[in-house]
Amino acid sequence: MSITPKMRGASLSAVLLAASLALTACGSDDKASGAESSDTRTITADNGTIEIPAEPQRIVTIGGTSQPFVDLGGKPVGASPYYEPEALPADQKAVFDAATDIETGDDVDVEKVASLKPDLILYQGDQAGFDKISTELNAIAPTVFWTMATEWKTMADAIAVAGNVTKGLDEQKSEFEKSVADIKSTYADLIAGTKFVDLGRYSISDPGTFVIADIGCSEVGRDDIGLNLPEAAEGQDPLAYTSLPFEQLSSLAKYDVITYPVDEQGNPTVDFAPVVATNTWKALPQVKAGRTAGLFCPGNGSYGMVNRYLDSLDTALAKLAAQG
Numbered sequence: 001m002s003i004t005p006k007m008r009g010a011s012l013s014a015v016l017l018a019a020s021l022a023l024t025a026c027g028s029d030d031k032a033s034g035a036e037s038s039d040t041r042t043i044t045a046d047n048g049t050i051e052i053p054a055e056p057q058r059i060v061t062i063g064g065t066s067q068p069f070v071d072l073g074g075k076p077v078g079a080s081p082y083y084e085p086e087a088l089p090a091d092q093k094a095v096f097d098a099a100t101d102i103e104t105g106d107d108v109d110v111e112k113v114a115s116l117k118p119d120l121i122l123y124q125g126d127q128a129g130f131d132k133i134s135t136e137l138n139a140i141a142p143t144v145f146w147t148m149a150t151e152w153k154t155m156a157d158a159i160a161v162a163g164n165v166t167k168g169l170d171e172q173k174s175e176f177e178k179s180v181a182d183i184k185s186t187y188a189d190l191i192a193g194t195k196f197v198d199l200g201r202y203s204i205s206d207p208g209t210f211v212i213a214d215i216g217c218s219e220v221g222r223d224d225i226g227l228n229l230p231e232a233a234e235g236q237d238p239l240a241y242t243s244l245p246f247e248q249l250s251s252l253a254k255y256d257v258i259t260y261p262v263d264e265q266g267n268p269t270v271d272f273a274p275v276v277a278t279n280t281w282k283a284l285p286q287v288k289a290g291r292t293a294g295l296f297c298p299g300n301g302s303y304g305m306v307n308r309y310l311d312s313l314d315t316a317l318a319k320l321a322a323q324g
Contacts, residue, residue: 043162046127047134047145055164056120060113060141063104064124064148064301068159070095071302072168078116080104087264087298087305105129114140122162124148124155152300172303179310180224187317194320196227197255198295200240201272209243210275216240217297217309221259225313249280257320258286262294262312293320 041054060078061069067082070092079099082088088096100116102109106129113121121143123130130145137143144162146155160169184191198221200213214222214231215238221227232239252258260276261269268276275281286292293316299305 043144043158045144045158045162046147046150047130047143050142050144052142052144052162053119056162058116058118058120059163060102060116060118060121062102062108062113062121062123062125064155065122065146065159066096067092067299067305068152068156068302069122069163069165071304072156072160072163072165072172074159074163074165074168075099077118078102078113080108082299084299106132108133110136110140113137120144120162122159124150152302152306155301156303169303172307175307176303176310179307179314183225183310183314183317186314187321190317190321191226191228194228195254195256196221196229196259197252197257198229198259199252199272199275200261201269201275203271205243205271207274208246210246210249210272211241211243212239214239216300217295217306220300220306220309221313225310246275246278246280249275249278249284253285255286256291258284258292259295259316260292262296264296264298266294266296268294290323291320293317 039054040051042049042051044050058077059069059074061074061076062080066076066079067088069076070079075095076099079096079101080103081101082096085093085096100112102112102116105125108129110133118141121137121141123137123143124146125148127147134143134145144158146158150158156169156172160166198213198218199210200216201210205211212230214229218229218231218240222229222231230239261272263269267273281287295309295316296312297309300309
């Protein structure tokens, strides 16, 4: 079974697209830019150059913009729900609970959005879905739109500028850069000499299947930390879109370390638990040797989420390094 972002509905940066709505995305040339004036400024996104309030007060966030905006300290009056609320810190969950749920994807309640009287709408999602309601949204308030192809760092920058929450961005970026530098320095030899493979499984996966993850937090581990992780060939669908039968777990013996998703308490996620319960998993040489690592990936839609993943990765690498 091939799993696509469309099948996930809201934020594959999420399960896949975090999988994350990551969830979320591989790259983009999108840039945010601000042209300052007294009451308004302009920002350039996938739907052109939009004039927006300099200091918006009532923001509605749709699709992939909701969690990053809240993560940066924003308090939307209306928001699409986060696909994995149990992964949210308590303060962010409270912000989502206080915001009016305007749904996401094809289910966005435009009338409810209008009733909130926003002065700015931030939207990341499918281009076709946006096109269906873009005229209505723009009649309500200036609407800034990004496609799902927008890379998470670009989104964080753009949302911070548009939503006037750049202070939160600066703090999170500093933490991210320090964590990346510390991990790369502390575990340089381990990273250079280890073949990793990152596994995953989704709530929509067929019974008896798993995936090799190469998007979401795996991208951070590979591209920012330098972990040797498998990925799809350029121009091909991510490996994470293809389900593999449990029988193929035995083919993972060629890797040095297997990583897999856990919750904040360190337990295999509900979706991945069936994998670790199989005899095939238990028979893997990495499992027998203790060369597996559970990683907490609450999503890769924002620096705050990624920083929590990096904390988990740091802990896992420390344990592996101690084994020698």
